[in-house]
Amino acid sequence: MGTTLDPGLLVRIGSSTPPQTEVVTRRDIRKYAIATGQRLRKYLDGDEAPPTFHVALFWPVAALPELRPDGVAVDELFPEIPGKRPLAGGLKIEFHRPIRPGDVLTSTRTLTGIYEKQGATGPLVFMEVVMQVVNANREPVLTEKTTRILK
Amino acid sequence: MPDIDKITEGELLPVREFRPDAVQLFLYNAALWNAHRIHFDHPYATGVEDHAGLVVAGPLLGDWLTQCALDWLGDSGRLLSFEYSNRKLSYVGEVLRSEGKVLSVDRARSEVTLELAIRNQSGEVTTPGTAVVRFDRA
Numbered sequence A: 001m002g003t004t005l006d007p008g009l010l011v012r013i014g015s016s017t018p019p020q021t022e023v024v025t026r027r028d029i030r031k032y033a034i035a036t037g038q039r040l041r042k043y044l045d046g047d048e049a050p051p052t053f054h055v056a057l058f059w060p061v062a063a064l065p066e067l068r069p070d071g072v073a074v075d076e077l078f079p080e081i082p083g084k085r086p087l088a089g090g091l092k093i094e095f096h097r098p099i100r101p102g103d104v105l106t107s108t109r110t111l112t113g114i115y116e117k118q119g120a121t122g123p124l125v126f127m128e129v130v131m132q133v134v135n136a137n138r139e140p141v142l143t144e145k146t147t148r149i150l151k
Numbered sequence B: 001m002p003d004i005d006k007i008t009e010g011e012l013l014p015v016r017e018f019r020p021d022a023v024q025l026f027l028y029n030a031a032l033w034n035a036h037r038i039h040f041d042h043p044y045a046t047g048v049e050d051h052a053g054l055v056v057a058g059p060l061l062g063d064w065l066t067q068c069a070l071d072w073l074g075d076s077g078r079l080l081s082f083e084y085s086n087r088k089l090s091y092v093g094e095v096l097r098s099e100g101k102v103l104s105v106d107r108a109r110s111e112v113t114l115e116l117a118i119r120n121q122s123g124e125v126t127t128p129g130t131a132v133v134r135f136d137r138a
Helices: A026-035 A053-057 B022-032 B042-047 B058-073
Strands: A020-023 A086-095 A104-119 A122-134 A140-150 B012-018 B077-085 B096-106 B111-119 B125-135
Touching: A026 A053, A026 B022, A053 A104, A053 A140, A053 B022, A086 B058, B012 B058, B012 B111, B022 B058, B058 B077, B058 B096, B058 B111, B058 B125
Parallel strands: none
Antiparallel strands: A020 A104, A086 A140, A086 B077, A104 A122, A122 A140, B012 B096, B077 B125, B096 B111, B111 B125
């Protein structure tokens, strides 16, 4: 089946963000555990990070002028398509090793796919971004695939 | 603590109720550095983006699914993989619940696949997901 996607969009597949390195602190783990309503002691005490802690660790620390009026920092990895707006998306994460205070983690995000599917009310565009997180020894910590759906 | 030798397909995980409020949403989005107004600016959320109220952050609902699995699993093992999607928005003031069910048990690998969901007070599944957990070998 043919695609109506702009070839200028498709050439962006494979583009990556510069690696982002962050230090994991007990304080940040504790804040995240409390804010998410955790019940398990190891997370509340900050001995280990909850499974979704990387969402906070690698969220871009955007400066105020970089925020749009709605408060959102533009994610330059996901191309915008005029006339289309994001719908629900999904996330798949594989966990390779636990995250603990003192870990120095590096994340790299890559746009791995843009494709179109016919939805009930018209074409839907799917965009996939893969985030690879490794530790200071370059060992894999987790792999996350985000799918964003635009209508 | 569940025992992998006794777990059966279809077994239900404990249900947990959530009543997300503005304070929790503030702390969550501050921990991320997420300034999207739909999570803290009620006049903006309702007047500009036409929401029914303050929107509960999608990744927070995803986290609650992992908690559903891990509260059940305890220290018996760890989460190997997890996936979910946000299908319907939830707003501050709603009562949500997380629930889960054992989909399959692989005793040779000590792995259990779980079906997870966040359901709103109308009974609709807003956030379906699955997780695979591995039990530590005795």
